[in-house]
Amino acid sequence: MNTAAQLEIRNLQILLRYGYGLIPIAAGADKFLNLLTDWSGYVPSGVAGMLPFAPATFMMVVGVIEIVAGILVLARPQIGAYVVSAWLTLIALVLLLGGSHLDVAVRDLVMALGAYALARLSGITRGSARTA
Numbered sequence: 001m002n003t004a005a006q007l008e009i010r011n012l013q014i015l016l017r018y019g020y021g022l023i024p025i026a027a028g029a030d031k032f033l034n035l036l037t038d039w040s041g042y043v044p045s046g047v048a049g050m051l052p053f054a055p056a057t058f059m060m061v062v063g064v065i066e067i068v069a070g071i072l073v074l075a076r077p078q079i080g081a082y083v084v085s086a087w088l089t090l091i092a093l094v095l096l097l098g099g100s101h102l103d104v105a106v107r108d109l110v111m112a113l114g115a116y117a118l119a120r121l122s123g124i125t126r127g128s129a130r131t132a
Helices: 004-032 047-051 056-073 076-096 102-131
Strands: none
Touching: 004 056, 004 076, 004 102, 047 076, 056 076, 076 102
């Protein structure tokens, strides 16, 4: 592959890495602040009824997971992006099964595809860096 294409791939990978790293950290932090929305409203009533604590507390746990996942993407993009992809897919499935926030579920599935692409891209570029 020529140098210009390699540079473009690297730039796209960096863009995705920071996007899928920083945005989960920001969204996770907001689970404590509720500036963007009231996150407890995203917990389906069936799930909320099974929790041993308030939905707001559950969303704080979710926030910690998202912060850790974002940090993992920044530190180890291949592994972290697979984690974020799986996490977004899980969130989408919960929302779809709950029958609410379907627009968010669809958006999360699309973002999960992007995170998966980042993981694959990171594995390819990491492998080619070893052989070069």
